[in-house]
Amino acid sequence: MGFKGTSEYIATSDLQMAVNAAISLEKPLLIKGEPGTGKTMLAEQIAASMGLKLIQWHIKSTTKAQQGLYEYDAVSRLRDSQLGNDKVHDISNYIVKGKLWEAFDSDERVVLLIDEIDKADIEFPNDLLVEIDKMEFFVYETQERVVAKQRPIVLITSNNEKELPDAFLRRCFFHYINFPDSETMQKIVDVHYPNLKQDLLKEALDVFFDVRKVPGLKKKPSTSELIDWLKLLMADELSEKMLQERDPSKAIPPLYGALLKNEQDVHLLQRLAFMSRRKG
Numbered sequence: 001m002g003f004k005g006t007s008e009y010i011a012t013s014d015l016q017m018a019v020n021a022a023i024s025l026e027k028p029l030l031i032k033g034e035p036g037t038g039k040t041m042l043a044e045q046i047a048a049s050m051g052l053k054l055i056q057w058h059i060k061s062t063t064k065a066q067q068g069l070y071e072y073d074a075v076s077r078l079r080d081s082q083l084g085n086d087k088v089h090d091i092s093n094y095i096v097k098g099k100l101w102e103a104f105d106s107d108e109r110v111v112l113l114i115d116e117i118d119k120a121d122i123e124f125p126n127d128l129l130v131e132i133d134k135m136e137f138f139v140y141e142t143q144e145r146v147v148a149k150q151r152p153i154v155l156i157t158s159n160n161e162k163e164l165p166d167a168f169l170r171r172c173f174f175h176y177i178n179f180p181d182s183e184t185m186q187k188i189v190d191v192h193y194p195n196l197k198q199d200l201l202k203e204a205l206d207v208f209f210d211v212r213k214v215p216g217l218k219k220k221p222s223t224s225e226l227i228d229w230l231k232l233l234m235a236d237e238l239s240e241k242m243l244q245e246r247d248p249s250k251a252i253p254p255l256y257g258a259l260l261k262n263e264q265d266v267h268l269l270q271r272l273a274f275m276s277r278r279k280g
Contacts, residue, residue: 009038009045010180010187018175019046025173028114028132028154030164033177036222039157043113046153053110055152057099059119065127068098068114069137069146092142100131104148112152118162125168133171180223182209192227196234204230207253211260216268221259229258 003019005011011019019042022029031039047054057068073094080088087093097105103112117125131137135148156172158164180188182205189201208229212220221229232255252269253259260266 003046003049006045006049008048008191009041010184010191011042011045012184015042015175015177018173022173023153026151027171027173028156030156030158030169030172030174031177032158032160032174034179034220034222035159036224037177037179038223039177040113040115043111043115043155043157046155047111050111050153052153053106053108054113055099055103055106055110056113056115058115059117059124061119061121063120063124065120065124066098068100068128069131070098070101070139071096072141095139095141100128100137101146103152104135104146106152107149109150110152112154114154114156116159117156118158118160118164122162122165126165129167129171179212185223185226188223189227189230193230193234196230200233201230204233208259211253211269214269214272218264219261221261225259225261229253229255232258 002016003011003023004016019029031042033039043056044054046052072091073096077088077091077094099112103110132154135151136146138145185205185208186201189196189205204226208221208226211217236255252266252273256266256269260269
């Protein structure tokens with residue numbers, strides 16, 4: 001059963017091919033793209049469309065690869081030994097399973113999301129090479145070998161904050177999610193707001209893509225920010241009218257706080273608007 005997108009997720013034909021190819025090859029699917037292009041949601045929708053459980057491992061700057069396998073809680077064992085607890089004699093009572101172990105231990109196939117892998121230390125991907133490739137690892141404390149009962153569908157996302165090692169990349173099937181064009185974006189918006197007035201949508205998309213084209217923006221507005229902005233426009237009849245009758249010389253759109261996320265970008269658009277008025 002191949003992935004074809006869902007009623008809640010518009011997947012391009014290229015993305016569908018990438019997902020299905022990675023599943024066929026039994027390789028992790030490495031997804032890159034701008035923040036807000038639906039990388040994390042893709043894993044959720046793959047799991048939903050195939051009726052599989054989703055296990056999510058969200059990576060932080062302090063996350064270590066070992067935490068995905070297991071952690072040995074030596075502090076709890078020391079405390080229990082001081083209290084005379086009988087369970088202290090079985091070290092397995094102090095092994096805390098990580099997300100990879102949870103995925104490997106599942107009797108049914110699961111979707112495993114390793115989200116934003118580039119946030120971690122540069123050695124993080126290298127520390128998972130064997131485990132992701134062989135789908136097994138060794139627990140030294142219990143002398144136990146953990147092997148995946150069912151090979152999980154692994155999805156790894158990256159925002160390109162760090163370069164990933166070549167050895168890690170060789171083990172993955174790669175796909176870059178391009179930012180949606182106007183036609184694809186309209187389909188995405190229709191999923192969220194099927195009853196949105198088409199005239200308003202056309203005007204809003206024109207403004208949205210015009211803002212994204214402004215050179216020098218520190219953070220271009222993403223799909224999620226467009227969805228938030230449209231929700232505000234629908235709730236505010238005044239802003240809807242302002243949008244439809246906007247002055248082209250005014251670079252700042254109404255309710256811009258939903259689209260722009262830092263003061264440098266606001267000041268940039270204000271300067272462009274001022275320059276446009278002077279030329280006019």
